[in-house]
Structures are given as structure tokens and as C-alpha cells.
Amino acid sequence: MIRTENLCKHYGKFPALKNLNLHIEKGTVFGFIGPNGAGKSTTMLILATLLKPTSGRAWVGGLDVMNQGEEVRRIIGYMPDFFGVYDNLTALEYLEFYAACYGIDKQIRRKIALELLELVNLQDKRDAFVDGLSRGMKQRLGLARALVHDPELLILDEPASGLDPRARIEFREVLKELREMGKTVMISSHILPELASLCDSIGVMEQGELVANGSVADITAQIQQGRTLEVRVLHGADTVKQYLEKTAYVLSAHIEENKIIVKVNGDESVQAELLQELVAQKIPVVSFSEISVNIEDVFLQITGGNREVMEHETVVATMDQSGTG
């Protein structure tokens, strides 16, 4: 659905995008992640045909964003990070206005606007003036606006920024519905946990470059050097630790609260082999499992990131997740 080839954008001499090669399959929810200034908005603006790249090419649904702008705009819905609303319109009028802009037949504009208000859970606000809506409601209205012409692809730039935890949850619910409708969604954020549970794949940007790309599990594996295992034995943890330290693919082993934490250099097959060996040695293994990597640590490792921002955002995202009950 989206493909870019060596896409570059310079603002004056500043390289905001450096040879970006992206590939996003149809029907995917793609999380575009990176710290402030990484180049996410620049990429999205180019894909939305609103900004010219300095060099390179980009296609949306097989259409060239530079030469087939009008056709591209027909199949995409773009929601910028900041957008204005016409304050003397009601929510319903606002959507009807945009439907008219897209040349949608007068007879069906109201029907579409009402359906969209329901989709974004704003049906009770149909007659409310848009400037009186809360930020979360405005964001959802903005999403409805991006959907009036039933686009195949949605490009959403930081749609959840500035929303309180409750509004974020509501926004996420709408995104789940869009995914069920089979839309392709590209959504940016600098908060990985916010997107990780929602996205089929993610791309991590850092200083204009794509530094990791794939499913959350793939990316974790890409940056993880080997794996960390937690082994609990019935007795003799010290002896087992020493035994493990001498095993070829074990990088290190230490004891933590009765458990042996083992770093191994290898994949699942190495993990299986190690378990077989312990059992063959008649070591009384009670449990043997991989310790999963914390998603924020993965992000920080990739981007060499800004811990302060991440810690703050993690608190928000955690509050958000706990709010889902």
C-alpha cells in the first residue's frame, strides 16, 4: 500500500529524511515511531502529497505521490498533528462540509456524516459547535473528517498526543474498528507502548533514518543479543550456575532470588538444547523460561533515546492501559 525508495528531504541544508525505504502492506496497521524531530511528520506529509521530497520516490496504492497527487488524495485520509476546525459549524455540519469538498452526493452526505459520528462515538454531539468540543472529541472528529470519502489508507500524525488517558483509550477503540474494517493505517507516535499492542508492524525512525522495521517481536529479536532465561531448580542453584557458566553458548549466569538468570547467545533452538542438557544431567529443573524484554528498553536501545521523555510517557501509557480495566 505504501512504498518509498531512497526518499530524502532537506530543509535548507538540514537533512530531515535520509534515504528512507519503507514498505507497508495493504490492511496493516503500521506504527511509525521515533523521538521528536525524527522525520515522521515529514514522511507523512510527503505521502499525503503535501510536501515535495528533495529526491527519491514514493507510491501509495501503486500511485506515484509526485505525479498522481489527485488520485492519491482520493484514496488516503490524512490527519495532521495540528489541525484547525471551523468553529461556527456543528459537528454534523462540519462533516457534511468535508463530504461536499470531496464531491459526495448531497443526498448521502448526511447519512455518511451520521455514520461517522457514530463510528467515532460522537453521535450525542452532532449538534454541538466544534469549538466547544474537548480536545479528545476534536481529535475523534478529525478522524471522522479523514474518513468522509471512505479512503483505503489513513495517515494519522500523532493522533493521541495531548489526550488524557480516557480519551486515548477511546481513540484506540476507534482504531481497532478501522482495522476490523480492513483499512490500512499508518499512525505515528513517540510512545511505543501506546502503539505496540495495536500495530501489526512498526518502523522506528531516528534522525531521518529507519533504524528498525518489522513486527514488535522481530524488532525485539533484531536488537536483542541472544536471550535471557530464568531457570529455577529444586536445589543446588550454585552448582547449576557454575555448570551453566561452562556451557558453550552461555554468555553469563547469576543468581537472583533463588533463580538463575542466564544470558545465552542464540535463538530458540539453543534454548531448547540447553533445557535438554539440564534434564540429561539430571538437574532438577522446576521452571525454565525466557524473560521477555521490556518494550521501552527496546525503544531506548534502538534510538539511544531520551529516557526522560520515555519515562514520563510510559507513566501516561501505563495509566492508560490500567484504565482499560
Ligand SMILES: Nc1ncnc2c1ncn2[C@@H]1O[C@H](COP(=O)(O)OP(=O)(O)OP(=O)(O)O)[C@@H](O)[C@H]1O
Ligand atoms: N518546515 C521546516 N523547516 C525547517 N526544518 C524543519 C521543517 N519541518 C521540520 N523540520 C525539521 O526536520 C526534522 C524532522 O521533523 P519532523 O516534524 O518530520 O519530525 P517528527 O518525527 O514528526 O517530530 P515530532 O514528533 O516532533 O513531530 C526536525 O529536526 C525539524 O526541526
